[in-house]
Amino acid sequence: MIVNRIRCLLGGLLFLSVPLSAAEPPNIVLIVGDDVGFSDLGSYGGEIKTPHLDALAATGVRFANFHVTASCSPTRSMLMTGVDNHLNGLGNMAITMPFEHAGQPGYEGVLNDRVVTVAEMLRANGYHTYQLGKWHLGNAPDKRPYHRGFERSIALGDTGADNWEQRPYLPTYDKAHWYADGKEHQLPDDFYSSQYFVDKAIEFIDAQRADGKPFFSYIGFQAVHIPLQAPKHFVDKYREIYRDGWSPIQQRRLERAIALGLLPLGTELTPMSTTEDWQALSAKERAYYARRMAVYAGMLDAMDFHLGRLISYLRTVGEYDNTVFIFLSDNGPEPSDPLQVIAVSPWIKYHYSTAIDDLGAKGSYTAIGPSWANAAATPGNFYKFYAGEGGVRVPLIISGPGLSRQNAVEHSFAHIKDIVPTILALSGTPDHGGSFQQREVLPITGASLLPVLQGRAAYSHPPDKPIGYELSGNAALYKGDYKLLRNLPPLGDGQWRLYNIVADPGESQDLAAAMPERYEQMLSDYQAYAEAHGVQAMPAGYDYVRQVMLYTAKQVFERNATRLNALLAVLILLMVWLLLRLRRRRIAGEWFKEE
Numbered sequence: 001m002i003v004n005r006i007r008c009l010l011g012g013l014l015f016l017s018v019p020l021s022a023a024e025p026p027n028i029v030l031i032v033g034d035d036v037g038f039s040d041l042g043s044y045g046g047e048i049k050t051p052h053l054d055a056l057a058a059t060g061v062r063f064a065n066f067h068v069t070a071s072c073s074p075t076r077s078m079l080m081t082g083v084d085n086h087l088n089g090l091g092n093m094a095i096t097m098p099f100e101h102a103g104q105p106g107y108e109g110v111l112n113d114r115v116v117t118v119a120e121m122l123r124a125n126g127y128h129t130y131q132l133g134k135w136h137l138g139n140a141p142d143k144r145p146y147h148r149g150f151e152r153s154i155a156l157g158d159t160g161a162d163n164w165e166q167r168p169y170l171p172t173y174d175k176a177h178w179y180a181d182g183k184e185h186q187l188p189d190d191f192y193s194s195q196y197f198v199d200k201a202i203e204f205i206d207a208q209r210a211d212g213k214p215f216f217s218y219i220g221f222q223a224v225h226i227p228l229q230a231p232k233h234f235v236d237k238y239r240e241i242y243r244d245g246w247s248p249i250q251q252r253r254l255e256r257a258i259a260l261g262l263l264p265l266g267t268e269l270t271p272m273s274t275t276e277d278w279q280a281l282s283a284k285e286r287a288y289y290a291r292r293m294a295v296y297a298g299m300l301d302a303m304d305f306h307l308g309r310l311i312s313y314l315r316t317v318g319e320y321d322n323t324v325f326i327f328l329s330d331n332g333p334e335p336s337d338p339l340q341v342i343a344v345s346p347w348i349k350y351h352y353s354t355a356i357d358d359l360g361a362k363g364s365y366t367a368i369g370p371s372w373a374n375a376a377a378t379p380g381n382f383y384k385f386y387a388g389e390g391g392v393r394v395p396l397i398i399s400g401p402g403l404s405r406q407n408a409v410e411h412s413f414a415h416i417k418d419i420v421p422t423i424l425a426l427s428g429t430p431d432h433g434g435s436f437q438q439r440e441v442l443p444i445t446g447a448s449l450l451p452v453l454q455g456r457a458a459y460s461h462p463p464d465k466p467i468g469y470e471l472s473g474n475a476a477l478y479k480g481d482y483k484l485l486r487n488l489p490p491l492g493d494g495q496w497r498l499y500n501i502v503a504d505p506g507e508s509q510d511l512a513a514a515m516p517e518r519y520e521q522m523l524s525d526y527q528a529y530a531e532a533h534g535v536q537a538m539p540a541g542y543d544y545v546r547q548v549m550l551y552t553a554k555q556v557f558e559r560n561a562t563r564l565n566a567l568l569a570v571l572i573l574l575m576v577w578l579l580l581r582l583r584r585r586r587i588a589g590e591w592f593k594e595e
Contacts, residue, residue: 024214026427027323028127028214028215028216028426030219031327032076033221033223033303033327034072034220035226035331035334035384037373037375037376037377037383039254039376040376041300042054043058043397044257045254047249047252048301049301050304052304052307057397060325060398060400060407061408061410062395062397063397063398063410064262064409065414065501065502067393067394067413067415067469068328068394069331069416070331071384072159073159074093075416076135076137076220076330078417080111081115081116081117082419082421082445082446083115083417083442086533087114088111088112091104092471095159095172095551096547096548096551098538098547100536106533110140111143114441118419119131119218121430125427125428125430127214127429129149129152129218130152131145132153134155135156135220136220139179144157153180153181154178154180155180156222157177157179158177161173162176163230164191164229166186166187169365172551172556194302204217205313205314219307221303223302224296224333227365228368232360235299236298237297238301241290242289242293243286243290246371246375250374250375253375253378254379257378257379263379267505267506268379269378270506272382274371287356292366292372294360296368296372299360321401324398324399324402325400326396326423327398328394328395328397328416332391335374335385336384336545337367338365341549343553353365374390377389380393380505381507382491385471385544386487387469387486388507389501389507393501396414402450402454403454404454405453411502412458413459413480415478417446418446420444421444424448426450447460448460466525466528468530468533470535472538473538473542474488477526477529482501483500484497484522484525485499485507489543496512496519496523
């Protein structure tokens with residue numbers, strides 16, 4: 001506590017000596033990795049080569065206690081608005097939303113019109129605004145980024161897509177929905193997602209650089225969302241790294257994260273029932289699993305490489321020193337293996353190769369599965385889709401002008417809603433305060449991280465402030481160092497538990513019995529949050545995998561409704577013809593005769 005007070009005092013004196021208003025507005029590059037685990041980056045303890053992100057961490061601040069939602073579009077909705085996902089329209093993703101919830105207030109499945117995006121606010125304040133990559137907040141013309149504040153955009157509207165070609169990665173979609181400046185877009189023949197997004201980011205920036213206006217570039221990489229795909233020379237760097245399996249990797253990551261000051265000494269891991277016994281696998285199975293993780297690593301390595309190209313460009317044109325970089329992941333690592341889902345696997349095997357020698361290449365398909373996902377989430381319990389730390393605690397790196405701290409690790413709680421007010425503070429853009437361009441909108445409820453980044457404050461959220469969370473029935477309530485947690489079946493049991501996630505980020509020690517008053521108060525806080533935000537109760541027996549399958553079947557049926565109706569009409573006509581023919585034969589007494 002004394003150290004924090006001294007830090008705040010010194011930081012405050014430094015801040016007062018260099019007023020933020022004296023500097024020109026910075027450029028802002030907001031980078032989102034897709035399904036990147038807490039310990040994947042080198043600067044977070046991982047073995048994957050991410051030198052450019054690590055260099056940003058060395059000149060800025062790494063957050064060790066930053067939280068998002070456990071799924072992509074709910075996180076992205078708050079990243080763009082600073083408003084809780086249950087209010088901005090993404091109470092759940094459309095693909096995992098129970099049909100009973102669809103269309104309820106806050107469950108529109110797209111970013112609704114009650115909120116303003118950070119791009120709209122920055123653009124009104126004189127910024128150029130660019131969007132590249134995954135959007136996933138609405139495919140309708142008025143929901144695309146071009147109509148939500150971005151003057152230039154290359155947007156993927158779906159949950160994911162192929163990284164080498166313009167085609168869908170699941171039968172949920174009839175095609176990969178890409179849009180350029182709001183209109184349907186055809187990808188080039190030499191497309192690779194990470195390379196293309198950076199190419200276009202440079203193109204957009206360069207085209208308008210001469211006017212001297214600052215820019216905001218939002219890059220939503222597809223790495224490392226399934227299907228895992230990467231150029232061979234990136235994948236081959238990791239050919240031998242994963243041959244001993246997930247447990248040694250997880251242990252080494254834990255030790256490095258502790259040594260880096262990201263985790264407390266003595267952090268314990270919580271074993272997951274979905275993690276297989278590496279030694280019980282056959283040699284062929286081990287080789288296949290190791291190759292899958294090598295592709296994952298190569299894909300993240302390639303993303304970092306192409307990010308380095310953008311950084312190099314900004315250095316060349318003299319913009320690097322006036323650019324703030326913000327990197328985060330949208331949720332924890334993906335545990336799902338579509339090849340294990342009976343309803344999806346045949347479609348994948350028909351459209352893609354899953355042979356070990358092809359993995360990563362154009363036309364291939366793979367995923368890491370739950371065992372590697374648990375390692376990627378180290379030290380967190382659970383992974384994507386679940387409210388355990390493995391699903392919601394992810395890397396956050398902020399680096400650039402306006403920060404007085406370098407190579408620092410920040411342990412205070414931070415939340416995805418905080419990114420918008422932080423960007424507004426860095427850019428000198430006023431908060432809309434609930435009214436934007438003569439229309440009433442929902443107020444921003446996140447807190448700026450700038451005082452913490454500048455060393456002027458020990459935290460952005462006071463210890464007595466409750467912050468609620470819910471997605472697909474998995475829920476949490478954060479308050480100071482504590483977290484109330486509930487995960488539903490199949491991996492959870494629906495019971496509330498209490499953890500100190502600062503001292504115990506692996507959620508290994510349930511404190512509910514030892515701290516009954518805190519437990520009851522936080523449970524009451526969660527109930528108040530759920531009521532105020534219109535959180536819908538999950539239907540009995542809900543399972544997100546089954547819901548994805550139901551949604552996919554519904555989409556396939558609706559896409560083919562015309563053809564199915566035509567086929568049904570033909571079958572009905574054929575049946576009528578047969579019945580009439582049988583009736584005529586019966587009347588003629590010729591049931592078994594040919595005419």
